[in-house]
Amino acid sequence: MNGRQLADRIGNIDDRLIQQAQEQGQKKARLSHRARRWAAAAAVVALMGASFSLGALAFAKETVVEVEVPVEVQVPAELETVTLSDIGITLILPDDWKGRYGVEQTWSDNHYRVYSTEVREAFGRWSGVEDEGGMLFYILKWNQQLTEEEWRDPYGEWNYARNRYIMATKDGTYLLYYASDVQFTPETEEEYRQMEDEIDQIRFVADGALLEPSVTYHGEDRELLASGIKLDEDGLALLRQAEAALAQGEGQPAPAPQSDYFSVSVSEAGNACLLYQKDGQSYLWREGRALPLTQPLFDRLYQGITEQAYAEGQKVKWQLREENGKQMLISRFLSGDIKDIRRWYEETFSISEREEQRYVYMGENALVSMVDDGTPQQGLAMLLPETMAVGDKLYACCLLGFFTIEGDELRVDSVKAQLIRCDLRAPDAITGMTSDQLEFDKPVGEQDLPSRLAPDIGEYSFSEAEAHRLVDDLLEQVFPECF
Amino acid sequence: MDDEKIIELYWQRDEDAIAETASKYGKLCRFICGNILSRPEDCEEVVNDTYLAAWNAIPRQRPGRFAVFISRIARNLALKRYDYNAAAKRNPEAVCSLEELAECVSGRANVENEAEARRVEELISAFLWQQPEERRAIFIRRYWYFEPIADISRRIGYSESKVKSLLSRMRQSLKEYLEKEGVEL
Numbered sequence: 101m102n103g104r105q106l107a108d109r110i111g112n113i114d115d116r117l118i119q120q121a122q123e124q125g126q127k128k129a130r131l132s133h134r135a136r137r138w139a140a141a142a143a144v145v146a147l148m149g150a151s152f153s154l155g156a157l158a159f160a161k162e163t164v165v166e167v168e169v170p171v172e173v174q175v176p177a178e179l180e181t182v183t184l185s186d187i188g189i190t191l192i193l194p195d196d197w198k199g200r201y202g203v204e205q206t207w208s209d210n211h212y213r214v215y216s217t218e219v220r221e222a223f224g225r226w227s228g229v230e231d232e233g234g235m236l237f238y239i240l241k242w243n244q245q246l247t248e249e250e251w252r253d254p255y256g257e258w259n260y261a262r263n264r265y266i267m268a269t270k271d272g273t274y275l276l277y278y279a280s281d282v283q284f285t286p287e288t289e290e291e292y293r294q295m296e297d298e299i300d301q302i303r304f305v306a307d308g309a310l311l312e313p314s315v316t317y318h319g320e321d322r323e324l325l326a327s328g329i330k331l332d333e334d335g336l337a338l339l340r341q342a343e344a345a346l347a348q349g350e351g352q353p354a355p356a357p358q359s360d361y362f363s364v365s366v367s368e369a370g371n372a373c374l375l376y377q378k379d380g381q382s383y384l385w386r387e388g389r390a391l392p393l394t395q396p397l398f399d400r401l402y403q404g405i406t407e408q409a410y411a412e413g414q415k416v417k418w419q420l421r422e423e424n425g426k427q428m429l430i431s432r433f434l435s436g437d438i439k440d441i442r443r444w445y446e447e448t449f450s451i452s453e454r455e456e457q458r459y460v461y462m463g464e465n466a467l468v469s470m471v472d473d474g475t476p477q478q479g480l481a482m483l484l485p486e487t488m489a490v491g492d493k494l495y496a497c498c499l500l501g502f503f504t505i506e507g508d509e510l511r512v513d514s515v516k517a518q519l520i521r522c523d524l525r526a527p528d529a530i531t532g533m534t535s536d537q538l539e540f541d542k543p544v545g546e547q548d549l550p551s552r553l554a555p556d557i558g559e560y561s562f563s564e565a566e567a568h569r570l571v572d573d574l575l576e577q578v579f580p581e582c583f
Numbered sequence: 584m585d586d587e588k589i590i591e592l593y594w595q596r597d598e599d600a601i602a603e604t605a606s607k608y609g610k611l612c613r614f615i616c617g618n619i620l621s622r623p624e625d626c627e628e629v630v631n632d633t634y635l636a637a638w639n640a641i642p643r644q645r646p647g648r649f650a651v652f653i654s655r656i657a658r659n660l661a662l663k664r665y666d667y668n669a670a671a672k673r674n675p676e677a678v679c680s681l682e683e684l685a686e687c688v689s690g691r692a693n694v695e696n697e698a699e700a701r702r703v704e705e706l707i708s709a710f711l712w713q714q715p716e717e718r719r720a721i722f723i724r725r726y727w728y729f730e731p732i733a734d735i736s737r738r739i740g741y742s743e744s745k746v747k748s749l750l751s752r753m754r755q756s757l758k759e760y761l762e763k764e765g766v767e768l
Contacts, residue, residue, distance in 0.1 A: 101703075101768050103685030104666070109700060110684075110726050111658055114708040115651040120716065121723035122611075122650060195715070196749060294744040 181305075184212050187241065187274060189266065190305040194298040201236070201295070213238040216295055219288040226285045234292070235279050237299055239266065246273040266304050276302075586649035593641035600641075601634045604653060611650070612657040618729035619661040620668070629664050633657045658727065680729045683750065687758040688768045703766055710760045714753070721746060722753050 101109075180193040182203055191214075193201070202217050215234040223233025242258050245268045251258070258275060266274040278299065284292035584603050592600035612633050616626040636656045646652035711719050721739060724730040725746075732750075736743045761768060 101688040103681045103683075103688060104662075106684045106688050107662065107681055107726065108659075109703045110707055111655060111662070112700075112704045113711065113723075113727070115648045117708060117711050117719060117723060118651045118654065118727060119648050121720040121727070122654070196745070290744055291748060294742065294748045297742055297744070 182214075184239065187212075187239075188306055189239075189274065192303040192305065194295075194301050197295065197298070200291075204231075211238065211240045215283075216288075216292055219284045219292045222285045222288045223283065233283050233285075234288075235283050236292075236295055237276050237278050239274060239276050241272045241274050243272045245270070251275075264300075267306055590641060590645060590649060593638065594645070601638060604634055604637060608650065608653045611654060615654055615657045615728055616661040618731070619658070619665050622668075625664055625668065626661075629660045630657065632660050636660065680726055683754060684726060687754050687761070703761070706761060706764050706766065707757070710757055718749060718753060721749055725750055 180195050180198045181190050182193060183190045184203075186205075200216060200218065202215050202220070204213050204215070205211060214236050216236060217234070220231070220234030224231070226233075246258070246265075248265070251265050251273070258273075262278045264276040266276055268274070276299075279296075584607065589600055589603045589607070592603060609630065612630045613626055616629045620626050620629065633653065633656045637653055640656070644652075711722060714722070717739065721735055721741075724735050724738070725732070730738075732743055732746050735741075736746050739746070741749075758768065
């Protein structure tokens with residue numbers, strides 16, 4: 101049989117199946133998936149008698165009351181659940197997780213890990229290490245009762261990674277942590293991401309009570325959920341402004357931002373802007389005007405400014421310029437003032453050891469691992485990445501520091517400039533060039549690019565402004581079409 | 584006009600039957616044909632052929648579910664036109680759906696007799712009845728209606744990756760089910 105024949109066979113299935121599918125597609129007011137599961141779970145709780153008391157409070161603001169005869173939760177068969185008996189929590193998982201996940205206890209009785217079985221198997225084959233990879237989330241207990249305010253404290257030691265508040269008991273606070281490193285192989289990324297997207301849907305039942313859905317803490321005040329619909333106060337205020345301006349006929353005629361939108365950091369001009377999509381078109385709303393964006397530019401803005409920037413805790417300053425009919429977005433990831441690149445490198449790098457490898461960290465911008473066999477090690481780190489998106493092209497310029505480590509001493513040998521250009525529609529198509537070594541003792545304006553021989557002749561000084569000018573010059577020389 | 588009255592018009596050979604069919608189900612027929620054929624003129628032609636085919640089929644038949652009856656005619660005629668046009672490179676969605684289904688089978692076109700074909704159809708129906716309603720709907724929308732995954736995703740409220748993942752698992756399950764029932768794939 102071939103696919104076409106199978107299609108014919110499917111064409112003649114039971115009429116009732118087709119009618120049912122037809123009717124389901126026509127339903128106008130359909131409960132969202134989340135709402136349906138909520139309704140089902142809430143119905144379960146409502147069916148239980150009133151003769152139980154809560155042993156856990158969502159946010160512990162007072163002494164937790166001891167549980168009195170918890171009634172066994174009768175969860176409908178169609179709900180996918182897992183009970184963590186040691187801690188008395190039942191997780192209501194997405195229906196389609198059935199048969200696709202595993203649960204294990206690690207470290208201690210109060211630490212549970214939930215993983216994708218398919219992704220774990222693939223990860224194990226790839227890494228050669230069993231029982232690793234595939235982790236979707238883990239639940240652990242902090243030995244203190246946290247109020248909501250305390251939980252949100254960015255300096256709280258529990259906020260080392262993205263997490264959700266589950267509940268607090270007299271013994272401590274239970275948090276659900278998302279995986280913070282790569283857990284999948286290339287071929288299992290889709291499977292993993294699909295389940296990862298649904299973690300926010302998980303609900304918890306404890307002592308017969310369905311716990312209130314908790315927010316997710318990303319480590320910053322602004323929360324950008326995977327579904328992308330949450331604004332902070334700035335964004336909300338902007339939205340009201342934008343709607344008011346539109347109502348008065350000001351600005352370009354553009355759809356009011358009513359659908360998905362995202363808050364972004366302030367621009368160089370100090371204005372907060374709104375990034376949003378409406379009816380398949382992406383826009384940037386700034387200063388009362390709606391600027392249409394190409395999808396690659398929107399994606400670049402969103403990824404570069406939101407996920408990456410917030411994940412790395414860096415501030416991002418950017419500017420959207422329109423010149424000669426071209427739309428240019430210049431974003432700069434600031435890594436601090438740079439007076440002395442070499443000294444900065446050497447002070448910022450720290451060397452640590454882990455098993456048989458040595459790691460060199462440079463803030464959040466570079467991580468180099470080396471095997472320590474006693475010989476001087478060399479590596480490079482990226483400094484001051486600057487990106488510019490023009491239409492469907494992305495240009496990036498960064499400075500590369502080449503260093504040598506002998507023992508515990510790090511020495512920056514040289515700095516080069518690297519420029520790359522990629523097509524945002526085809527990210528694999530990248531062209532680039534790397535300059536010769538830059539001369540430390542020469543001002544930026546006198547650098548002769550791209551060819552140069554630069555002996556290392558001692559102290560030098562690059563100011564941040566000079567460094568920025570350097571990358572602008574580099575971009576202008578090598579990719580003049582940007583300008 | 585309700586379906587029974589429309590069918591009665593066919594039985595009475597009243598040409599208003601076609602106008603009423605077009606009025607009530609024209610959009611559905613165009614939807615189905617549009618998912619299979621890329622050229623609007625082909626779609627229009629097939630939709631008109633659908634009405635003619637219904638006119639020729641009724642009387643003799645008195646379909647209990649007219650919407651499904653007319654949809655099936657549209658689907659079959661559209662697929663025939665697809666084959667005729669050798670439209671493999673013209674409508675990626677139809678090709679994608681067929682390529683996905685090809686994963687379930689050997690790929691060797693074989694000669695099926697009517698009884699074998701009916702048996703496979705009953706087995707597929709039985710398999711689908713075993714699935715949760717929502718998954719059934721997604722499967723049917725993809726492989727009966729050839730609906731694009733993006734549209735299914737919006738309609739059902741799942742992400743596209745979830746829909747794709749779900750369909751992949753269902754295809755695998757269908758394959759295993761048919762093999763277990765002794766169907767030569």
